[in-house]
Amino acid sequence: MATEIERKFLVKEEMLPKMDQIIRMSQAYLQTEPERTIRVRITDESAFLTIKGKQVGFSRAEFEYPIPKADAEELIKLACYPPIEKDRHLIVYKGKTWEVDFFKGANKGLILAEVELADEQEQVELPNWIDVEVTGEERYHNSYLARYPFSAQK
């Protein structure tokens, strides 16, 4: 078990720097209850089964296991809702790696930036393209977006 300690933000898209590296992701949920979300994620290169516990502050218990991609493709078919599709860009800023997710499909238009912390107290310098913080806001959980896509929330 690991603990995921993470902050999440909206971004000012027009201020984002040029980004090269893209990781295409497709992910779906076998369980969307915030106390025990279960995610299947497929990227170009790998596939994972990930279980997360309830978020407390910036932290959640996280259990992640690599699985065969063929399994992941079958598991996504068992999911509760259609998969979330997004492109992840990585941006390094002052020694921290930011993950910037551009959602596609039913969540098109949403961009979220996440940064992992070493501990709850770590102070992170925010890039100028960061907008409001949405850490812990359920409507920005990917498991919530799977059920209630961004395009349908408006």
Place this chain on the structure above:
Amino acid sequence: MATEIERKFLVKEEMLPKMDQIIRMSQAYLQTEPERTIRVRITDESAFLTIKGKQVGFSRAEFEYPIPKADAEELIKLACYPPIEKDRHLIVYKGKTWEVDFFKGANKGLILAEVELADEQEQVELPNWIDVEVTGEERYHNSYLARYPFSAQK
């Protein structure tokens, strides 16, 4: 992915042969929907995360991954309901291995026997200690027993 093809029966306890091998099992569910049950199982020697799809006939899709026992112990705490505790005995009869589960705790009194088939059409010779078949009956699914223990069903 594997396909689990299995038949399940009640047993005539008084006719069971002497059984030596016992596997103690503790298992809990992170998802109990029949279309995508997610089980964490701990035995004396190992731990597994298992996802099963909807049962059709005698068959269900099954995805099983070994996980660290320490993870499994934490995952059981995330489960929807208290764990099921049972002792599994293996009985070989005419070349087939029967798993006979003696439930404990809130499911005490229930004994279920299962046999895996090579395919849906395989004919299995039933031992004389087999009682009625309950294959596919939801109330005898372990995921159902986690929610509605046998002792509370009466």
